Amino acid sequence: MLEEGRSEEELxxxxxxxxxxxxxxxxxxxxxxxxPHPVAARAHxxxxxxxxxxxxxxxxxxxxxxxxxxxxxxLLHHRRAGGYATSxxxxxxxxxxRIFRKMKASSRPNIVVPESAHFSFEKACDILSLGMRTxxxxxxxxxxxxxxxxxxDADTCAVVAIAGTTEYGVVDPIAxxxxxAHDTGVPLHVDAAFxxxxxPFLKQEIPFDFSLEGVSSIAIDPHKMGMSTIPCGSLxxxxxxxxxxxxxxxxxxxxxxxxxxxxxxxxxxVVGAFAVLEYLGKSGLAAIVRxxxxxxxxxxxxxxxxxxxxxxxxxxNVATFHADHVPPGWRVSWTRRGHMRTVMMPHVHLSVIExxxxxxxxxxxxxxx
Amino acid sequence: MLEEGRSEEELxxxxxxxxxxxxxxxxxxxxxxxxPHPVAARAHxxxxxxxxxxxxxxxxxxxxxxxxxxxxxxLLHHRRAGGYATSxxxxxxxxxxRIFRKMKASSRPNIVVPESAHFSFEKACDILSLGMRTxxxxxxxxxxxxxxxxxxDADTCAVVAIAGTTEYGVVDPIAxxxxxAHDTGVPLHVDAAFxxxxxPFLKQEIPFDFSLEGVSSIAIDPHKMGMSTIPCGSLxxxxxxxxxxxxxxxxxxxxxxxxxxxxxxxxxxVVGAFAVLEYLGKSGLAAIVRxxxxxxxxxxxxxxxxxxxxxxxxxxNVATFHADHVPPGWRVSWTRRGHMRTVMMPHVHLSVIExxxxxxxxxxxxxxx
Numbered sequence: 001m002l003e004e005g006r007s008e009e010e011l012x013x014x015x016x017x018x019x020x021x022x023x024x025x026x027x028x029x030x031x032x033x034x035x036p037h038p039v040a041a042r043a044h045x046x047x048x049x050x051x052x053x054x055x056x057x058x059x060x061x062x063x064x065x066x067x068x069x070x071x072x073x074x075l076l077h078h079r080r081a082g083g084y085a086t087s088x089x090x091x092x093x094x095x096x097x098r099i100f101r102k103m104k105a106s107s108r109p110n111i112v113v114p115e116s117a118h119f120s121f122e123k124a125c126d127i128l129s130l131g132m133r134t135x136x137x138x139x140x141x142x143x144x145x146x147x148x149x150x151x152x153d154a155d156t157c158a159v160v161a162i163a164g165t166t167e168y169g170v171v172d173p174i175a176x177x178x179x180x181a182h183d184t185g186v187p188l189h190v191d192a193a194f195x196x197x198x199x200p201f202l203k204q205e206i207p208f209d210f211s212l213e214g215v216s217s218i219a220i221d222p223h224k225m226g227m228s229t230i231p232c233g234s235l236x237x238x239x240x241x242x243x244x245x246x247x248x249x250x251x252x253x254x255x256x257x258x259x260x261x262x263x264x265x266x267x268x269x270v271v272g273a274f275a276v277l278e279y280l281g282k283s284g285l286a287a288i289v290r291x292x293x294x295x296x297x298x299x300x301x302x303x304x305x306x307x308x309x310x311x312x313x314x315x316x317n318v319a320t321f322h323a324d325h326v327p328p329g330w331r332v333s334w335t336r337r338g339h340m341r342t343v344m345m346p347h348v349h350l351s352v353i354e355x356x357x358x359x360x361x362x363x364x365x366x367x368x369x
Numbered sequence: 370m371l372e373e374g375r376s377e378e379e380l381x382x383x384x385x386x387x388x389x390x391x392x393x394x395x396x397x398x399x400x401x402x403x404x405p406h407p408v409a410a411r412a413h414x415x416x417x418x419x420x421x422x423x424x425x426x427x428x429x430x431x432x433x434x435x436x437x438x439x440x441x442x443x444l445l446h447h448r449r450a451g452g453y454a455t456s457x458x459x460x461x462x463x464x465x466x467r468i469f470r471k472m473k474a475s476s477r478p479n480i481v482v483p484e485s486a487h488f489s490f491e492k493a494c495d496i497l498s499l500g501m502r503t504x505x506x507x508x509x510x511x512x513x514x515x516x517x518x519x520x521x522d523a524d525t526c527a528v529v530a531i532a533g534t535t536e537y538g539v540v541d542p543i544a545x546x547x548x549x550a551h552d553t554g555v556p557l558h559v560d561a562a563f564x565x566x567x568x569p570f571l572k573q574e575i576p577f578d579f580s581l582e583g584v585s586s587i588a589i590d591p592h593k594m595g596m597s598t599i600p601c602g603s604l605x606x607x608x609x610x611x612x613x614x615x616x617x618x619x620x621x622x623x624x625x626x627x628x629x630x631x632x633x634x635x636x637x638x639v640v641g642a643f644a645v646l647e648y649l650g651k652s653g654l655a656a657i658v659r660x661x662x663x664x665x666x667x668x669x670x671x672x673x674x675x676x677x678x679x680x681x682x683x684x685x686n687v688a689t690f691h692a693d694h695v696p697p698g699w700r701v702s703w704t705r706r707g708h709m710r711t712v713m714m715p716h717v718h719l720s721v722i723e724x725x726x727x728x729x730x731x732x733x734x735x736x737x738x
Binding site for chain 1: 383387389410416420422432433440443444457488492494596599602617620631633637650653710713
């Protein structure tokens with residue numbers, strides 16, 4: 001560590017250099033995060049010093065967090081859901097499973113997840129000492145609900161379903177899964193970290209939220225399709241009192257107990273998340289989702305014209321292909337099965353899609369010449 | 370959730386109203402967070418969209434995180450420590466214990482903590498299914514190192530010592546604790562979340578870091594005395610390879626595995642933290658600590674002149690008193706033993722101390738009239 005500091009000028013010169021080494025989002029098709037919406041950035045700046053770990057000191061910010069949860073609860077058909085703003089999907093999933101582990105009288109509790117589950121469930125099981133029982137997916141990469149019942153056993157404390165898988169952008173058959181979970185008396189946690197701000201605005205109706213009786217909790221990330229700054233995820237649960245199971249006493253703070261994972265928490269990102277939802281409203285979000293889905297369809301059509309078959313028809317703005325190379329200068333990712341994976345976030349404009357198709361088309365032409 | 374959004378003007382009018390309901394830091398003596406340093410705010414803004422959960426996309430930001438850890442490692446006498454930027458002290462403590470739990474072959478692992486331990490250890494033990502064995506504190510609210518050995522048993526996976534307790538601002542006898550831990554073959558985790566950026570700059574030398582052979586890991590929070598934006602904590606460990614124990618595979622990201630708790634992570638706060646340390650250097654941090662310690666001493670002297678005895682002589686910039694009322698308009702907190710607790714963060718200028726002494730003095734005078 002430097003003995004004497006650097007001048008602000010020299011420091012920010014260095015930081016600019018480093019910023020130049022960050023990818024711009026321009027050619028990034030691999031990310032479920034996106035450029036924060038301008039109102040999120042502005043709101044975050046305004047509330048930069050707010051610490052939600054001490055809500056009595058930051059009452060205005062704490063109220064906005066409550067409003068955010070209410071807005072999200074309303075979107076998910078349960079305005080009175082309990083909830084709070086997490087650091088992201090991983091914490092949301094972890095805390096949900098922590099609640100259900102506590103409710104279960106078992107010395108060897110396990111959870112049942114689809115094959116497609118995000119790696120955060122692996123982390124959560126490791127941390128919480130939970131067994132993980134996996135349900136295979138069908139040919140469309142969705143959980144095979146027919147195989148669910150047999151995966152649940154006497155030690156199962158929760159079932160997990162994915163509303164918008166990370167790899168393929170498909171939604172598990174959550175209505176069927178919720179029925180089974182409900183009939184079996186096992187809580188169902190829905191990981192809608194990505195899909196939560198997309199599914200409500202699709203043309204086709206896909207049930208996934210609290211309108212299904214068997215759904216106990218939902219993870220939904222404003223810092224993905226909610227276009228907020230980082231970090232802002234959220235966890236909503238059917239019964240607010242379930243969070244009491246996570247409480248520890250906090251004697252020297254302005255509140256006497258807290259259920260969150262972190263102590264100190266960013267108020268800025270939470271206000272940013274609220275600002276985006278408030279600014280756009282349902283109609284604004286719907287318009288963005290329409291645009292992303294249109295671009296997704298355009299990419300799929302364009303790729304198939306070039307001979308790259310889709311791996312599956314997605315429900316959401318994620319497109320996957322039988323392809324094995326990416327044109328230089330573009331960022332895509334690869335699923336565990338080896339498919340090319342692209343995510344049509346709001347920063348991926350139609351012009352970017354056309355450019356990608358031209359580039360991969362040129363590449364293709366070069367290969368066959 | 371609104372069907373149509375609100376105009377930006379109306380939205381930010383509402384947000385300003387809410388901001389007005391947040392306390393300014395002006396009269397806040399209860400907080401271990403403070404107003405972010407201007408260079409942190411500027412740097413955070415610059416790197417607002419950076420997501421450290423995908424470091425291959427944000428190489429510049431990822432490099433800055435590595436530099437931050439190196440700077441902190443250097444401060445703590447182990448430049449080659451492994452480390453990463455966490456969401457804060459709670460995650461740092463949790464992840465450290467998670468590593469040591471993995472290293473321990475026991476079906477009923479426990480940790481040994483002082484009575485004074487922060488409530489985050491309660492969360493961590495709950496989450497990680499760890500037993501908690503408590504060592505009493507002595508009259509100075511420091512761990513009684515003589516009672517440590519008997520608290521360690523065959524299932525103990527880690528000992529925890531506090532370098533700057535949250536309630537009393539004292540530092541445990543870490544050299545003695547480290548010796549015992551080392552001789553017993555048990556890892557020692559030092560919670561220096563608050564004290565890590567203070568102790569190195571005090572007049573008196575208090576050993577607490579990697580210079581002690583028995584210290585295995587250290588939690589240290591830039592968003593406390595490091596004056597960064599939220600969220601930025603950090604965890605450093607003696608052997609970088611220990612983080613491999615936490616790895617999960619991350620097939621569709623730009624890196625193939627990650628050891629962190631969160632997936633998506635704020636780059637802005639991490640760059641902000643680096644910016645402060647780089648701008649101030651050791652000499653700048655030392656000057657700030659000197660100022661905070663001077664203000665702490667002034668408050669103690671002033672309070673004792675008014676008849677409020679100190680609860681203990683602190684090592685750090687936390688002052689506690691036998692007092693039972695706070696003048697209106699001031700925020701202090703209360704320890705579990707009922708002492709008034711104040712923290713002299715950089716935003717607590719000498720003039721603020723004098724104002725507090727006048728107000729509590731007036732209160733006092735009124736009571737005795």
